[in-house]
Amino acid sequence: MKDTRKVARLAILISLGAAIYFLENLIPFPVPVPGGRWGFSNMVLLISLPGASFTDILILSAGKNVLGSLVSGKIATPGFLMGLFGVSSSAALMWLMSRAKIFGLAGISVAGAAVNNLIQLSIAAFYVVREPGLLGLYPYFALTGSLSALINAYIAFKVLERVGDFHWRWK
Known part of the structure; x- marks a missing residue:
């Protein structure tokens, strides 16, 4: 029974994340950078951090x-x-930061956005476009990504608070 609940929970969260992923494509991105996205679908990851295993988070x-x-x-x-x-x-x-118990949702979310943006820009700069100068866009992505990450953290904070699975400090 426990495995069935775990699979159902993952399926619901994946579906929710995919729906948000799709819908955020319909919201214009405020900064004219190629490939820029809001990143709101990452909110489901933040909501899942308490109690989720490393494998669950990767899935x-x-x-x-x-x-x-x-x-x-x-x-x-x-x-x-x-x-x-x-x-x-x-x-x-x-996931690693959440296990350290010294970071709040805001810090975890901003760090996640920073790494996500850096990895994506690095792949674009060195493998897709093959123009290292593309990394010069990182400050723009970091700024907009941090804003989105803070919004995600706030919403995740409120969701976790309401469902009673809350043990985070807001940092």
């Missing part, structure tokens, strides 16, 4: 990316692969 991050890319028609594109590596790396970091 969730990959699952929402794959399903969201399938629905939005971006599967098997360079952007899809960049997103998959970026979100998996940031999910791993966020």
